[in-house]
Amino acid sequence: MSAPKFTTLTARCVVLPVIDIDTDQIIPARFLKVTDKLGLGEKLFCDWRYLDSGAPNPAFILNQPEAKGVEILVAGHNFGCGSSREHAPWALVGWGFQAVISTMFADIFKGNSVKNGLIPVVISPDAHAALVALRAKNPDLEITIDLPSQTVSWPGQTPLMFPIDPFSRTCLLEGVDELGYLQKFQPQAEAYEAAHA
Amino acid sequence: MSSSPQTLFQKIWDSHVVAEEPGAPTVLYIDLHLVHEVTSPQAFSVLKERGLKVRRPERTVATMDHSIPTKGGYEAADELGRIQLRLLEANANANNVRIYGLNSVQRGIVHVIGPEQGFTQPGMTIVCGDSHTSTHGAFGSLGFGIGTSEVGHVLATQCLLQRKPKTCEVHIDGALRAGVTAKDIILAVLAQIGVGGGTGHVFEYTGAAIRALDMEGRMTVCNMSIEGGARAGMVAPDDKTFNFVNGREFAPKGAAWDQAVARWRRLPTDAGAAFDKTVTLDASTLEPMVTFGTNPGQGVAITQPLPLPSSLADANERAGLEKSLAYMKFEAGKPILGQPVDVVFLGSCTNSRIGDLRAAAGLLKGRKVAKHVRMMVVPGSQSVKQAAEAEGLDKVFKEAGADWREAGCSMCIAMNGDQLSPGQLAVSTSNRNFEGRQGKGGRTVLASPLTAVASAVAGRIADPRVLMNQS
Ligand code: SF4
Numbered sequence: 001m002s003a004p005k006f007t008t009l010t011a012r013c014v015v016l017p018v019i020d021i022d023t024d025q026i027i028p029a030r031f032l033k034v035t036d037k038l039g040l041g042e043k044l045f046c047d048w049r050y051l052d053s054g055a056p057n058p059a060f061i062l063n064q065p066e067a068k069g070v071e072i073l074v075a076g077h078n079f080g081c082g083s084s085r086e087h088a089p090w091a092l093v094g095w096g097f098q099a100v101i102s103t104m105f106a107d108i109f110k111g112n113s114v115k116n117g118l119i120p121v122v123i124s125p126d127a128h129a130a131l132v133a134l135r136a137k138n139p140d141l142e143i144t145i146d147l148p149s150q151t152v153s154w155p156g157q158t159p160l161m162f163p164i165d166p167f168s169r170t171c172l173l174e175g176v177d178e179l180g181y182l183q184k185f186q187p188q189a190e191a192y193e194a195a196h197a
Numbered sequence: 198m199s200s201s202p203q204t205l206f207q208k209i210w211d212s213h214v215v216a217e218e219p220g221a222p223t224v225l226y227i228d229l230h231l232v233h234e235v236t237s238p239q240a241f242s243v244l245k246e247r248g249l250k251v252r253r254p255e256r257t258v259a260t261m262d263h264s265i266p267t268k269g270g271y272e273a274a275d276e277l278g279r280i281q282l283r284l285l286e287a288n289a290n291a292n293n294v295r296i297y298g299l300n301s302v303q304r305g306i307v308h309v310i311g312p313e314q315g316f317t318q319p320g321m322t323i324v325c326g327d328s329h330t331s332t333h334g335a336f337g338s339l340g341f342g343i344g345t346s347e348v349g350h351v352l353a354t355q356c357l358l359q360r361k362p363k364t365c366e367v368h369i370d371g372a373l374r375a376g377v378t379a380k381d382i383i384l385a386v387l388a389q390i391g392v393g394g395g396t397g398h399v400f401e402y403t404g405a406a407i408r409a410l411d412m413e414g415r416m417t418v419c420n421m422s423i424e425g426g427a428r429a430g431m432v433a434p435d436d437k438t439f440n441f442v443n444g445r446e447f448a449p450k451g452a453a454w455d456q457a458v459a460r461w462r463r464l465p466t467d468a469g470a471a472f473d474k475t476v477t478l479d480a481s482t483l484e485p486m487v488t489f490g491t492n493p494g495q496g497v498a499i500t501q502p503l504p505l506p507s508s509l510a511d512a513n514e515r516a517g518l519e520k521s522l523a524y525m526k527f528e529a530g531k532p533i534l535g536q537p538v539d540v541v542f543l544g545s546c547t548n549s550r551i552g553d554l555r556a557a558a559g560l561l562k563g564r565k566v567a568k569h570v571r572m573m574v575v576p577g578s579q580s581v582k583q584a585a586e587a588e589g590l591d592k593v594f595k596e597a598g599a600d601w602r603e604a605g606c607s608m609c610i611a612m613n614g615d616q617l618s619p620g621q622l623a624v625s626t627s628n629r630n631f632e633g634r635q636g637k638g639g640r641t642v643l644a645s646p647l648t649a650v651a652s653a654v655a656g657r658i659a660d661p662r663v664l665m666n667q668s
Binding site for chain 2: 017018019020030033037077078081084086106107108112165166167182185186192193196
């Protein structure tokens with residue numbers, strides 16, 4: 001198992017403008033009985049994506065032809081709130097997403113995402129509104145996410161800086177394995193334990 | 198030692214720093230790691246792949262709660278659930294980790310048994326692959342939820358990489374009126390700040406209303422901190438905290454107890470310590486609260502009409518409210534009181550402790566659950582179940598027509614066989630009313646145990662104060 005890497009991405013997007021999308025919508029709890037990470041992409045947004053009959057809901061964005069090959073999700077404010085389930089980024093990555101753009105992410109979701117190579121990109125409400133409006137006119141709109149310069153841009157938009165934890169950024173650029181990094185501190189952990197025994 | 202006044206959070210954080218490298222997050226020591234069947238399998242797999250073992254098994258505790266059925270007599274709702282439960286058992290045993298397994302008489306919801314067995318203690322750092330780990334902050338500890346990758350980190354190293362969050366004081370003064378509970382406090386806080394209001398922060402709950410709560414009430418409040426986006430919620434420890442912990446199986450004993458209490462007494466936030474943000478609320482103005490929408494921040498006082506989307510200036514918020522009301526099949530501007538109820542769920546790590554069951558049984562005694570309502574009572578742990586049965590609470594529930602179950606997460610998460618049918622409306626004492634949370638197409642109204650009982654008896658969403666005045 002190697003650590004996820006990310007440098008730059010230029011890709012098309014889909015827009016799911018709903019605010020406060022919780023992890024139960026991203027991947028409902030009944031699919032959390034898996035003991036691996038496989039197959040969750042098929043269940044992504046399951047209850048919005050499929051009708052009661054099990055057939056794809058044609059009104060849902062991921063079922064529309066324009067969603068084919070898309071790698072960026074543009075979502076409403078406070079994306080990923082709710083539970084700590086890492087199954088949420090596993091499902092998004094499993095579907096094929098490599099980045100989510102929103103105006104805010106829930107803390108645990110954000111941490112889980114970067115560990116799986118899914119980039120949470122925060123932009124201002126104004127930039128978000130402009131992006132959504134532009135995308136509505138042009139389904140082929142391509143967005144570029146550049147991790148080295150920590151910017152996001154699209155045609156007509158000068159690159160916008162987005163915040164990302166510098167350590168997470170380094171890990172993603174260099175493919176650093178966080179567990180391996182933590183293991184290096186075992187002597188300090190032992191000293192801590194000795195001092196607090 | 199720094200001489201400037203510090204918050205409870207800061208004291209715990211500072212005393213758990215193992216290492217700090219420039220540019221990198223803090224390496225934080227974790228005192229207690231709680232593990233359950235749903236968020237741990239992939240973490241144990243990583244350990245196995247790398248030939249690692251759990252580094253501190255004695256600081257790790259496993260229980261089965263999410264997938265486990267509450268019906269009794271059989272092992273899991275389905276084959277996948279069975280595999281998951283068996284795998285936890287195998288992983289715990291292979292690593293010498295204590296496990297409260299299928300037949301344990303102390304098994305229960307992870308956030309119920311931590312405090313109940315005395316694992317949860319003031320001043321600790323506590324994590325679990327579960328967002329409601331915030332519950333443990335009621336003891337003046339720092340408890341927060343982590344993802345499965347981090348579960349692996351803690352299993353392997355007993356440490357975690359963390360950026361220091363900001364602090365927010367949630368100051369709640371005043372005294373609660375009759376029929377209004379800890380659950381109503383937290384639902385009111387969430388209605389005020391919204392589900393993203395605490396993002397990036399750790400809450401410390403202060404004020405007379407919090408001090409007046411018993412430990413169970415404080416756990417209920419801290420439990421739902423995550424519903425406001427805060428990863429942790431904390432309450433300064435006091436004599437109530439110490440009395441609760443004292444004598445429990447894993448609490449310090451003898452001289453170690455006295456030393457621990459002396460240490461814990463230094464934890465509360467110093468006078469003059471600064472928070473990054475403050476939220477205030479007057480508990481004396483509160484009424485019983487219910488949610489009407491599809492996130493826990495969409496709550497109203499039970500006597501109030503539902504909000505009108507037109508009252509919201511922001512177009513996205515307006516769309517969100519319209520979507521929620523449409524899913525819930527509720528009409529804006531209309532009262533929520535009197536809405537017909539199909540199911541009442543009394544349980545979950547928010548409200549399934551003995552005090553919750555006592556309060557509920559006290560109001561239900563001598564009354565009946567309305568004929569068309571299915572009421573489920575699910576104790577938070579097998580220990581709570583036994584205590585309730587010793588007091589005869591189970592009889593009160595059964596005589597009223599409610600279903601008395603074995604411990605587990607049950608219908609809070611609907612992955613264990615307990616769930617709503619599409620379209621059903623439940624009044625639930627749990628913590629999440631997300632679309633489909635309690636079963637695909639199910640509609641959830643979050644409320645206190647008292648409101649749940651009043652609604653079960655009336656068969657409609659009902660104000661518990663009316664029923665209380667009849668007795
Ligand atoms: S009772 Fe509900 S919220 Fe609590 S741990 Fe179980 S599933 Fe999570």
